[in-house]
Amino acid sequence: xxxxxLYSANPWIAHVFxxxxxxxxxxxxxxxxFDPTTESSTSAAAAIAPSSSPCGIFHKLKEDCDKExxxxxxxxxxxxxxxxxxxxxxxxxxIDQAAYEEIVADVKSSSxxxxxxxxxxxxxxxxxxxxxxxxxxxxxxxxxGPELQIVDLAPHEFxxxxxxxx
Amino acid sequence: MxxxxxxLDRVTAAGILARAALSIFDAANPAATPVLSxxxxxxxxxxxxxxxxxxxxxxxxxxxxxxxxxxxxxxxxLLGPVDDKSALERQALKGDLPSDLYKVIIAPxxxxxxxxxxxxxxxxxxxxxxxxxxxxxxxxxxxxGEPHLISLFAKTFANQFPGRSxxxxxxxxRNGLALTVFQAWRLYPEDIxxxxxxxxxxxxxxxxxxxxHDVTVGDQxxxxxxxxxxxxxxxxxxxxxxxxxxxxRREINVTIxxxxxxxxxxxxxxxxxDLDKYREALHKHGW
Numbered sequence: 001x002x003x004x005x006l007y008s009a010n011p012w013i014a015h016v017f018x019x020x021x022x023x024x025x026x027x028x029x030x031x032x033x034f035d036p037t038t039e040s041s042t043s044a045a046a047a048i049a050p051s052s053s054p055c056g057i058f059h060k061l062k063e064d065c066d067k068e069x070x071x072x073x074x075x076x077x078x079x080x081x082x083x084x085x086x087x088x089x090x091x092x093x094x095i096d097q098a099a100y101e102e103i104v105a106d107v108k109s110s111s112x113x114x115x116x117x118x119x120x121x122x123x124x125x126x127x128x129x130x131x132x133x134x135x136x137x138x139x140x141x142x143x144x145g146p147e148l149q150i151v152d153l154a155p156h157e158f159x160x161x162x163x164x165x166x
Numbered sequence: 167m168x169x170x171x172x173x174l175d176r177v178t179a180a181g182i183l184a185r186a187a188l189s190i191f192d193a194a195n196p197a198a199t200p201v202l203s204x205x206x207x208x209x210x211x212x213x214x215x216x217x218x219x220x221x222x223x224x225x226x227x228x229x230x231x232x233x234x235x236x237x238x239x240x241x242x243x244l245l246g247p248v249d250d251k252s253a254l255e256r257q258a259l260k261g262d263l264p265s266d267l268y269k270v271i272i273a274p275x276x277x278x279x280x281x282x283x284x285x286x287x288x289x290x291x292x293x294x295x296x297x298x299x300x301x302x303x304x305x306x307x308x309x310x311g312e313p314h315l316i317s318l319f320a321k322t323f324a325n326q327f328p329g330r331s332x333x334x335x336x337x338x339x340r341n342g343l344a345l346t347v348f349q350a351w352r353l354y355p356e357d358i359x360x361x362x363x364x365x366x367x368x369x370x371x372x373x374x375x376x377x378x379h380d381v382t383v384g385d386q387x388x389x390x391x392x393x394x395x396x397x398x399x400x401x402x403x404x405x406x407x408x409x410x411x412x413x414x415r416r417e418i419n420v421t422i423x424x425x426x427x428x429x430x431x432x433x434x435x436x437x438x439x440d441l442d443k444y445r446e447a448l449h450k451h452g453w
Contacts, residue, residue, distance in 0.1 A: 020262070027196070080238065081192075084184045087241050088197050091181020098256065100245075105253035111264035113297065140194045151196045164299070 006030040006122040006133075006148065009057035011078055013114035015160065017085075017103060021095050026153040028120055029136075030054070036145065048145030054119060061117035062163050068112055075115050082107045122150070122158040168219070168240055170211040176244040178202075183241040186212055187234050216240065255342050261303025261317060266296040268345040270338075275421070276350050279441060283453065291350045294321040294334040302366045303340075313393055313434035315340045316423060318366035329356060330452045335369050337435055339423055349421050349435070351377075351444070354451050367392075374437040377447070381438035391436035397429060 008030035018026040031048065035055035039045035050056045057074070064072035086103040089095040095103075106114060127133045127150055136147040171179035181201065186209045188198035200206050213233065216222070220236040222229050257263040270292050280287045298319040306314055318337045325331045332354045338347040351373055353360065358376045363369045374390035381387070384394040423434040 080234065081188070084187045084238065084241075085197055087180050087184035087245065088188065090245075091177050091184065092201055098253075101248045101250075101253040102257055102262075104248045105250040106257075106264065108248075108250060109254065109264065109267055111266050113264045113266040134194070136194050140192065149194060 003032065004124050006032060006120075006124050006127070006150075007034045007054040008120040008122065008150075009054040009061070009117055010120065011061060011075075011115045012118050012162065013082070013106060014078075015118055015120075016114070017082065019155070021089065021099055021103070024155045026120070026150075026155075026158075028122065028150045028153045028158075030120070030122060030148050030150060032124075032146065032148070044146050046145070047143055048147070049142035052142045052145065052147050058117040058119055058163070061115060065112050065116045072115075078115070079107045117163050119161040120153070120158045121161060122153065126157065127153075167243070168212050168215050170208060170215055180241040180244045182208060182212065183237045183244070185209070187237040187241070190230050190234050190237075212237075251343075258340050258343055259306050259315070261305045261315075261340070263340075263343070265298060265301060265317075265319065267343060268295055268340075269343055270295050271344055271346045272350070273346060273348050276347065287350065290321075290323065290334050291336050291347055294319050294336045294350075295338070295345060295347070297321065300366055313423065313432065314425065316434060317345060318370065320366045320369055327452070329354075331355070332451065333360065333369065335366060335373065337366075337370065337423075348423060349437070351439070352448060352451075352453070354447065356451070357447050370435065370437070374439065377439050377444050379438045379440055381436055383433050383436050389438070391433065393432060393434045394436070395427060395429065396431045396433060 008028040010028070015026065018024060031052065031054050033039055033045040033048065033053075036045035036048040036053050037055075060074055063069075064075055083104055086095070086100050090097065090100040124133070132150055132152065134149045134151070136149055138144070141147045168179075168183070171182060174182070182205060185198050185200065185205070188195055189209070192198060200209060202208070216233060216236045217224060220232065222232045222236065226232075254263060254267060258268075272288060272291060276287070276291075277284045298321050300320040302318045304313045304316040316337065317340055318335070320336075321334050323332055323334060332352045335349070335351045335353055336347055337349040338345040349370070353369060353373050358372050360369055360372065363372060371390045378389040380389055381391065383391055384396045386394045421435070421437050421439070425432045425434060
């Protein structure tokens, strides 16, 4: 049975970009289950894809950063997404040219620190009561298991757990 | 060039391409939502044209990946290359640069302080800068009464023997993508109460109170002087060093960051550390 908390695993740089360029408003793809593999096999969690598991994402990102895996598919995907986001934000004028260049330079850089995982821990009830918790459509989910989104998560609405650097 | 976008300015066209690329794998992402009034229809045209131009069949297993790459390539061509170095240097000026991108340069007095054990400290200093547990940055000279381009880093080095665990505290000055380290100290919890120290600056203050002596710079005297402005180019320093029985001289390391201001010189993070006392503490903890 899902608990009162939602979990969202992200690279640290996602939190930085949201804080620095989006007025602190975070986009969070989240799950009711931190580690679906520990849930009952008859629960909805059992149908959640590993690529959508906060625990799975957190540990995979940490491993890829600790070992400086330059072929990490997870980090490659994030790099692409952040570059696409930077272009979209430049086009809608929510960031300027200098900010666009800084985002692109960061994600292209050799920094591993920026990719270390962080976990957003989000009390569910206030978000759900406000109608801001969105169920992701099946065609946009990785598998049959439930996935959720919060598009406008404010800094005071969640706690953040960071992984220690080596 | 996607001909469907030929009538648009390059930034608007790049935005359409980026939102289309985002929609391929994450249609639910609000950043993928069309912005222009006719963008949904335009997006469909752009995608058809990209599939055709790049020879991508939507029956292939990897068509989404290839389409995303094609759209990214088109938007990259429109926006042109980014001057990475300048962008990173701007971030360094603000104190926003990921710290593992700094080239660490260590001032000679630090090597003198640690002597033959400097190579180990050199590694610790680099690790502290590149993988800090805490960091604190003073940006470009915008705020009166604050140092500028100064960064402090702290990192815990745990040991199986608690008495040998310590916190490495590093302070340096940023210059482009380089960080010149002027202070690097080991803080042992047995010697310095760090409870409630919320940032590296406070840790440095407590260290200076434990291991320092009063220093007078300009019109300020203390074991830790955060900042003092001095007219002119020279920073006058006076130290008051109490004698120790049996010792004619104690080695005091006075460390000052000197920064030019419009009116003269600013001395920041001034400490006068008793190196004899510091080294005794290091040896006590198994260094």
